[in-house]
Amino acid sequence: MPVLSDATRASIREAAGQYPPGRQKSAVMPALYLAQDDAGHLNPEVLREVAELLRLAPVHVAAVATFYTMFEKAPHGKHIIDVCTCVSCQLLGGYDILAHLERRLGIKPGETTPDGRFTLREQECLGSCASAPVLQVGYRFHEELTTVKVDALIDELLQEGADG
């Protein structure tokens, strides 16, 4: 039984068509993104289905999925907050931002709040060094942070949840 939707399966096939004939392996990363968007995270059933769709050895898909940090192998919160603490952010208080979020959310990096709203992660350089310190929520940037700005952001995200 497929675990991915027909639309996702079709998109994966379409992604494979972007690459030269016989190079469908190139579509493994786009396919994993599509599968992840559909299934939330890449559990073994999802990986198996991606392997079948692209006619790849399952281990190949597993190897790729575990190599790259943006492929989620386990369930996570509704909002993933990635805080950069790498050198440029470190110099301008990245760790203070992270510590503030740990206190505010009551979780450590790598953990998810019990209500499933937030997953907090410490990240390597996110490429916003001249606007440090930064974080991303769902890969959208929030820059030149202060603890006040971070609190406002969390309030906004909580509000969004309450509305929805």
Added chain:
Amino acid sequence: MAELITLTIDGQECRGTKGMTILQVAKENGLDIPTLCNHPWLTTHGGCRMCVVEVEGQRRLVTACAAPAEDGQIVVAHNDRLETLRQMTLELLFAERNHICPFCAMTGVCELQDRAYEHHITHTRYDYIFPVLTPDTTNPYFVQDHNRCILCGRCVRSCYEIAGVGTLGFGHRGSQEVVIADLGVPLGESSCIKCGTCVDVCPTGALFDKRAPYFSRARGLERKPSICPDDDLGCAMNVVLKSGLVARIEGWTEAPVNGPLLSYRSRYEILNEPHPRVLKPRVRKDGELVEVDWAEALDATAELLAKTQSGADGHVVGLCSTRLPYETLASYHRLLAEQCGCVDVDTFRGAQRATRRQADDLYGTHKECDFEAIQQADMVLLVGFDPCTTHPVLGAWLAKKVHHDGVPIVSISPRTTKTAELSILSLKPRRGSELAVLYGLLGQLIEQRNLGHLVDRLTAEKWRSHPPGRVSYEAGVEEQAVVRAAALYAAAKNPVILYGPDLTETGNPTLIGRLWEMAQLLGHVGASKEVMVRGFTTGANSAAAEQIGFRGADMEGAAVVYLLSGDDPVDLTPQLRQDLRDAGAVILQSAHDGPLVQYADVVLPSLKWSERGGTWINVMGVGQTFEACTKAPAGIKPDEWVLTEIGERLSAVKEAAHE
């Protein structure tokens, strides 16, 4: 002609040819450059960094395993600076995971250990990391212990490059990297074909044979090549002996057919003996098998065979194993055919050959494809053939074709086959309805490619009378599958059709005829070469049996049945059971005290695979000769000695009768 080059390595002039790496040239000239991730069977990895050397004119160090050797190059492979770097690399490796040698199953035959001794590693200056990693013991034949792994990737490469399956890979990255199977499942639950090539290439104790831990110390090991008696590919292997006993089996680089690749059967199962050996001859007396000496048993055998020669007491039937060497098969055949005047001499599984022969008689002999053609095929049609089960090495080659080149395989078999997992499409007709499927395919071929004019009207009509709907009804396969199978076949430029025991054992030569028709049809319409067909049988020496003249046996009314089974695990079918019960007397020459023994009146000990030498001829006609690897237990005589003795006694009886 390869271009000759000369380079200097550590001051020594070394010769090689263009295209070789610095490491290869060094080795060929007897110089040692230490390596860990490099292996002659595998592609270059360049990851361990042990083989770094200095090349004059190059700013950075290069890895000898990857760097092309150039004419005039000046290479330094050993100096203090390189030694320090190698020591550091080893120190890093030793701190990484648990490499406490005394507790490792492979201590003594470990390349990491060897390198450490060579480079005087006495301790590591850093805290051991030793992550907690659980050994995986779920594979029946070998253990994977991640604690001993140095992430050299040899197993991963061998799994993909040699075994073709790609079960193993690297999960995660950096220092978190770990070798995984499939989606991270235990090996025993994975797609692993248990060929054991990864165990052969592993430089440490991260992969080791369950049978031989702490046993295979390098000292006192001996290696002798031998052949796997199982299928007709002619797979040769290296038997590793310790004190004259088989310690384990390894891939043999020089094996002409299979290279280092072996199947789980030739590497592991062959070492399992399900029944005790027959150590002494036995003769049935008052309904009981009683141990006797050789003379008595041989006399009894000759007597039984002699009685039937007059024809008064019916005929002798001989059935023999196709695993035996050519010489033994020939002696056996000579004894029965020439000395006993017996016409019913065959092998177990003789039906496989008989069907093919009948097809030859009916439809003429056709060119069969060789391994080369299979390697180059762009489409493979398997009919009644499950190579992944019966011919695992061929199965691995096909897996490679599928995984590396995307070659489509279509499988038609009434059984649930392992090869179906590799197939892009598999059709499972009801047993006995295979012919309908083949007609359906032929019909589709002339339909899809407009080939009606190539065959006569009647034939064309016959084929057209099997439209997919009818095939579906008769054979229980999906209509669309028939259409697609024909389309895949018709689209290929170099397709091959391979059939196997499941087809030949039906005893229906018409099926083979249809395959040849399919081949000819496509040959007419632009397939670049002659489309080729090839049948496979079980038993390593089936081709030799055919050459010698084993031609089929009628068991009906047999007075004496002489079975030479050796160590063949003969499939005791209900029919064979009945035939043996009905026979006047049964002579059994067998290595094992198996289920056949109960039917025997005389039991003669026989050799097992490692004890016999001789010549084997594979399915493509390639002959290979091997010597025995081990000695038979005391008291067991070689099969040929036994056959000669029987022959001599028989002549004596004959002469006595004449006088």
Added chain:
Amino acid sequence: MAERKVLLERYDVPNIWELDVYRRHGGYATLDGLFAKSPTDWVEEVKASGLCGRGGAGFPTGVKWSFLAKGTGKPTYLVVNADESEPGTCHDRRLLERLPHQLIEGIINTCYAIDAHEAYVYIRGEYLEPYQRLVQAIREAEAAGLLGKTVAGQDFPLRIVVHRGAGAYICGEETALLSSQEGDKGQPRQKPPFPAVAGLYAAPTIVNNVQTISTIPHIVRHGAAWFAGINLAPESKSPGPRILSVSGHVQRPGIYEVETGTPFEELLYGLCGGIRGGHDLKSVIPGGSSMPMLPKDVILQTDTSFESIRKAGSQPGSGAVIVMDETTDIPTVVWRISRFYAHESCGKCTPCREGNPWSVKLLRRFVDGTARAEDLRILVEVAEAMEKNSFCPLGIAAAWATQGALKHFRHEFEARISHASAIAAGD
């Protein structure tokens, strides 16, 4: 001294990422003259301009193009490296976000010059918004007939495919990028063969960085001589305007496009407004975290030309200038940089895979003040092993960070050796 805005000239134009806005501001004007000259002429033109790759290695772009294998029977590919991940670097992201059409124009120019009909942009996974902008821009260009079966009405088909990375710094290394794009783990490959001979799908391939390709239209438009003249350092062979990402302890961090040879003093104290909070400058990493850091007195004698930075004992790298003031604890910074490399090591080779975690643990002891006397020696040896013996530049870069810091700030490390352990070690 002001900026020399060439690539960033139109940066602040509202909605410049839209095709018609970009066109109104001179965008795609190069297509008028491009096809009038032969591809070889353009390769020569770029060679003559002296443009050096902006990604990190600084190899002359035109020379790289001329290495392309000919007559292989395989297509030639252009792969644009948009996997900007070098800590401290954030200007390619801005070029992608705001000036995607400048990049597309550069791709068209380049593909014509190297006779490629398929171009791939490998964009860093975390750059979701830039990715969306770029894809949108490609759609617009296709609809406008600038890409597709013909380019601007010329018999020159060109297709651009954007391939998203997924979080792996190593993919910025060109061969790892190609592995990743081919659907493998992003692990570097053995060179030779170089990508220009056997790159993407084993076909001749040019891999250039976003900024490099975005520079091409300006060379096509204004000529090699003009470009070569943008150079304040007469001895420099790496002319042109170059975008630098300045981060850390300056008053005005940001991305700045400056003329080659601009003194760092002017960059830091002029354009960036000096060190924050009235502090004194301590150290600068001039080319991203992979490059050795330089102390104040050295950096202030240095300019932004490749030659000057190299002479000072560092590398121009990705053009990320990370500024540290006197309050900065060097061991802590190096520990954090080292952690980055340990996290990003791909695992292929021993020195990088194992050496980085060693370094992190050792450096942590210096941060915590619990280091043993011998730890400094081991740290130096591990760095040496990584620098000399790593498979690819990642391990080398990781070593440089440590080595640079130890060269100029060794005393800060020595000060962290715990007295107790020093006695125990007999020092």
